[in-house]
Amino acid sequence: MVHSKIIAVIPARFASSRFRGKLLYNILGKTLLQRTYEQVAKCSIFEDIYIATDDQRIYSHAQEIGAVPIMTSEKCLNGTERIIEALNITRAMQKAQIVVNIQGDHPLILPKTIESVANILKKDPGSVMSTAATLFKNKEEALSPHAVKVVFDKNQNALYFSRSLIPFSKNLDKTSFYYHIGIYAYRTNFLKELSNLQPTACQLSEDLEQLKVLEHGYKMKVALVDENPIGVDVIEDICRVEKQLCQ
Numbered sequence: 409m410v411h412s413k414i415i416a417v418i419p420a421r422f423a424s425s426r427f428r429g430k431l432l433y434n435i436l437g438k439t440l441l442q443r444t445y446e447q448v449a450k451c452s453i454f455e456d457i458y459i460a461t462d463d464q465r466i467y468s469h470a471q472e473i474g475a476v477p478i479m480t481s482e483k484c485l486n487g488t489e490r491i492i493e494a495l496n497i498t499r500a501m502q503k504a505q506i507v508v509n510i511q512g513d514h515p516l517i518l519p520k521t522i523e524s525v526a527n528i529l530k531k532d533p534g535s536v537m538s539t540a541a542t543l544f545k546n547k548e549e550a551l552s553p554h555a556v557k558v559v560f561d562k563n564q565n566a567l568y569f570s571r572s573l574i575p576f577s578k579n580l581d582k583t584s585f586y587y588h589i590g591i592y593a594y595r596t597n598f599l600k601e602l603s604n605l606q607p608t609a610c611q612l613s614e615d616l617e618q619l620k621v622l623e624h625g626y627k628m629k630v631a632l633v634d635e636n637p638i639g640v641d642v643i644e645d646i647c648r649v650e651k652q653l654c655q
Contacts (some may be wrong), residue, residue, distance in 0.1 A: 412505040414526050414593075415456045416448050417494060419487030420470070420512045422463035426642050431466060431512050433646065436653055440640055441466065442473045443515035443649075450519040453526055454508070458501065460494040486617065487511065488592075492603045495596070506530060507599060509592045515649055517637040522591065524631040528564065529593045536598035537621055538629035539566070540589040542636050550585040556616060558588040558630060566628040569616050587636060592618075598626070 420441055424430050431441040438446075441459070448457055459470040462482045470477035478498055484490040491509055495501045508526050510517065521540055529538035541558050544550040550557065553571040560566050568574060569588055577583035594602070608623035610616075621628055638648050 412530055413455050413503060414453050414506045414508065414530070415458065415501060415504040416451070416454045416508045416510055416522070417458045417460055417491045417501075418444060418448065418475075418510050418512045419484075419490040420459050420461040420463075420466045421484075421487075421490070422461070422466055423482075424513075427640065429465075430640055430643075432469060433640075433643075435515065435646060435649055439469065439473075440515050440649075441469065441512050444510065444512050444517070445470075445473055445475050447515065447517050447519060448510055448522060451522050453523050455504070456500065458494065458498070459512075460490045462490070488602065488617065491594075492599055495599055502596065504596050507594050507596055509594070511590055511639065513640040514591075514637045515640065516652055517591070518633075518635050521589070521631075521633045521635055521637065524633055525591050526593045528629045528631040529595070532627075532629055535565070535627040535629045536595050536601075537626065538593045538631060539618065540591050540631045540633050541586040542589060542633050544585045544587050545636075547580045547585070549587070550580075556588040556590075558586050560586075560630045564630045564632065566618075566622060566630050568610075568622065569614065569618055571614055571616070586630075586632075588618075589633070589637065590639075 433440050459475045460478045467477045478494040480490050480493045525538050525540050557574050558569050608620045611619040
């Protein structure tokens with residue numbers, strides 16, 4: 409297989425609406441961002457790991473923990489936009505064939521989950537992007553509109569993402585539902601196209617950015633993994649992370 413340069417980017421915004429400054433919050437002696445970075449650094453596939461931020465405090469902290477920070481604009485609406493801006497201003501990033509986007513607030517994400525997302529894209533030259541999914545543990549979780557579901561074909565190509573329960577089932581106990589994990593890998597040349605894609609009907613209706621890719625006719629792979637990493641959205645989530653770290 410031809411060697412592909414694969415890099416990781418952790419978009420890191422300070423002004424999170426529900427938990428301001430959460431990436432610098434101390435969790436048992438290390439910041440949330442440091443714990444995420446260290447999980448990414450355990451992966452063997454990355455030639456470089458960047459932290460793209462809009463805040464000097466995060467920029468300085470990234471340097472302290474040995475990461476390579478990139479300062480981006482406060483105007484970026486989401487992590488994908490931040491990565492695209494970082495790509496445009498950083499020549500070293502432009503040499504990569506695949507860019508993996510890891511959310512900074514997943515401090516316990518397993519390296520094998522991250523690598524699975526990159527590798528499934530690497531193996532399929534017809535796909536421009538990949539993501540991850542895992543089986544829901546129970547139907548109550550699956551019924552929540554806050555939990556995004558995904559369905560895919562027999563070759564693990566994404567068919568649709570929804571906040572509704574998909575696929576429809578007459579018997580919930582005999583149907584498998586897959587939870588979408590918000591980690592993405594992109595072909596670098598596609599990231600340049602992505603910023604120019606117009607919003608689409610289902611994307612706006614579901615409020616799910618990834619649907620824009622499917623609606624424009626591109627192929628996205630879905631890596632199936634065995635974990636549902638804890639995301640830190642509110643301060644109460646810190647207790648869940650600490651509990652798992654102490655196990």
